Amino acid sequence: MGRGPPAVLALWMLFLSLAQANFAPHFFDNGAGSTNGNMALFSLPEDTPVGSHVYTLNGTDPEGDPVSYHISFNPSARSVFSVDPNLGNITLIEELDREREDEIEAIISISDGLNLVAEKVTILVTDANDEAPRFIQEPYVVQVPEDTPSGSSLARVRAVDRDTGSAGSVTYFLKNPHPSEFSVDRHSGVLRLQAGATLDFEKARAHFLTVVAKDGGGKLRGADVVLSATTEVTVNVEDVQDMAPVFVGTPYYGYVYEDTLPGSEVLTVVAMDGDRGKPNRVLYSLVNGSDGAFEINETSGAISVTQSPSQLRREVYELHVQVTEVSSAGTPAAQAMVPVTIRIVDLNNHPPTFYGESGPQNRFELSMYEHPPQGEILRGLKITVNDSDQGANAKFNLRLVGPGGIFRVVPQTVLNEAQVTIIVENSAAIDFEKFKVLTFKLLAIEVSTPEKFSSTADVVIQLLDTNDNVPKFTSHYYVARIPENAPGGSNVLAVTAVDPDTGPWGEVKYSIYGSGADLFLIHPSSGIIYTQPWASLDAEGTARYNFYVKAEDMEGRYSLAEVFITLLDVNDHYPQFGKSVQEKIMVLGSPVKIEVSFKINLGSFSSSIQPGDTNMTLRAQLQNPMKAVGVLAGIMAIIVALTVLISTATFWRNKKSNKVQPVRRVLRKRPSPAPRSIRIEWLKFRRTKAADKFVLKEAPPNENCNNNSRGTPAPPPPPSTAPSMGQAPWTVPTVSGSLGPQQPQQPSPKPRAVAKRKAVGSPVQSALVSELRQKFEKKNLHSKAYF
Secondary structure: OOOOHHHHHHHHHHHHHHHOOOOOOEEOOOOOOOOEEOOOOOEEEOOOOOOOEEEEEOEEOOOOOOOEEEEEOOOOOOOOEEEOOOOOEEEEOOOOOOOOOOEEEEEEEEEOOOOEEEEEEEEEEEOOOOOOOEEEOOOEEEEEEOOOOOOOEEEEOEEEOOOOHHHHOEEEEEOOOOOOOEEEOOOOOEEEEOOOOOOOOOOOOEEEEEEEEEEOOEEEOOEEEOOEEEEEEEEEEEOOOOOOOEEEOOOEEEEEEOOOOOOOEEEEOEEEOOOOOOOOEEEEEEEEOOOOOEEEOOOOOEEEEOOOHHHOOOOEEEEEEEEEEEOOOOOEEEEEEEEEEEEEEOOOOOOOEEEEOOEEOOEEEEEEEOOOOOOOEOOOOOEEEEOOOOHHHHEEEEEEEOOOOOEEEEOOEEEOEEEEEEEEOOOOOOOOOOOOEEEEEEEEEEOOOOOOOEEEEEEEEEEEOOOOOOOEEOOOEEEEEEEOOOOOOOEEEEOOEEOOOOHHHHOOEEEEEOOOOOOEEEOOOOOEEEEOOOOOOOOOOOOEEEEEEEEEOOOOOEEEEEEEEEEEOOOOOOOOOOOOOOOOOOOOOOOOOOOOOOOOOOOOOOOOOOOOOOOEEOOEEOOOHHHHHHHHHHHHHHHHHHHHHHHHHHHHHHHHHOOOOOOEOOOOOOOOOOOOOOOOOOEEOOOOOHHHOOOOEEOOOOOOOOOOOOOOOOOOOOOOOOOOOOOOOOOOOOOOOOOOOOOOOOOOOOHHHHHHHHOOOHHHHHHHHHHHHHHHHHHOOOOOOOO
């Protein structure tokens, strides 16, 4: 601070000397179009991508010292570029937009470390076709009267493009020129009505056009592009008075009903000015056709009837209504006319009604016999149906509601009035036994009216019975058992037949007939079958009887059933030996042949003895006379013991069962085989094994397989019936048999002689048969042969 001017001057002189010793660096100026140097006259397209290397700063130092580069911008401007301080490479770091900033000012500098040289440069931003045309003054809405002459200019559209050169030039055209009444000038954008075209407000009140603005094209990022823009132009057509009035909602039809009051409105006609944009007022009037029966309101168009419908002379009136426009000046203008049809119609206010002989009626009754002839008319029914309306309102259908297919009604379609006829359709269904009373609904319903009025009437038919049924037995077969010692007049069983008819026709009379019915009678009304008072039954003579019972009504209609009666054997005969026992005088030392023959009538022993086991003969030959005597004595002792035992058991059993049995139905598995006879002959004993002492020999079958001397046929198999659940099967002992000595073969005797011969030795037969019967019943206790 204490230094004076001499010291400052000395320092300044020293600085100058040093400066003169080191020169400042400088940039190379390579001129326009160069990509290195000092950026003099440098320009850059606006579509240059960010990050591109766009220029290289280049300079030198006179002393050859290394230099560094720098670039800076005005603080209020964007930093668009960056520079590599060592290499001088300039890089674009911000997107360019010529339309916003067409030149960029920057300060570039070069330094050798001691000296710094700075220069201000201006970089020009060149245009690229990156801007599309843009319409101004939007929206475009044009009001055009419909009588505008063709070729007239309607409006102008204008678009601008901020690009330069061809990319900034704009041309115009319509996007949808076909069909169109309009065109646009290519360069000016003026919208015109084409030559020969007209506008019509009544056809189209507005037109919507799309105008396209297109630039001249240019480069964008190395490619040729053309950009465009569109705008909508709305042409509203203004109406002018050039159309006559128009009726709306034609044709016009009106209806006057029978209950319409005078002064009532029938219908309203509506008309309006054909020029809808600025319509004129309209007035209505009746020209002709009303005959004073109708009038119209001149402002509203409402047509009213002035008379009562009963006073109107015609069914149809054709009116003519005229409408007239009234201009704004109050003078009549355009006119129009329309026909109006008014019909006088009947009101559907009467449903169909049924009438009898005395007036309206909803119930009809009739009595008739069942099964009338097919197609017969029920003449006892006097039915009339009527609808008081007129035309379609009086048309209705008729039908019967109830059991189908029995009757039909005619006619089925009626207009106004008809006589109702009911005809028999199904005679078989009219059955007194099924229906005592037939009830139907007679329905009448309108066909073509929306109301579908209807009415009904009850038809009640009381059926009377006729003799149309045959008495029917409760079963086709009846089976009974009765002891052979039952006295005359004993009840055997009761048969029952039913006739569904009523009164005398339902009464049944019984009778019997057939070859086996001689010993029996039947009560004509109760159906009880009993034996003749003088009848003497004998199971050894005839064990079974079968005959037919007849049930008949008063007119001779009848049905049949078959009856099978089996006689139960009782112990009423003593054992007897046959007369044909062979006797031989025994001589010691000579063989004796003893032959014992048994005949067993198996009856219905079908479950115990097979059909092939008939007339087997067993013989035993005795070689030793003493043994023969012993064997004979043993055989006789065994026979006597068995006879006593079997007779005792049979007596007690028959004592319990000698009662009139209730009527039972019999179900057999298969028909009983014919009776067989078995003859057993003792063979002579030989000194062999016990199994070899018997030889079986089959004899021819006995053809007399039925003990019934009357020769009645075997009963047919009864109908299959399921056994009662929870009860043990009840077997009917129907086995009969006979025991007698073997007779030599002789011609067949007469039936009466055979019966007498069988009676011989009946006690022994009865005992043997009883034993066999007990075994048979015990074995078949749970079988289903009979129940």
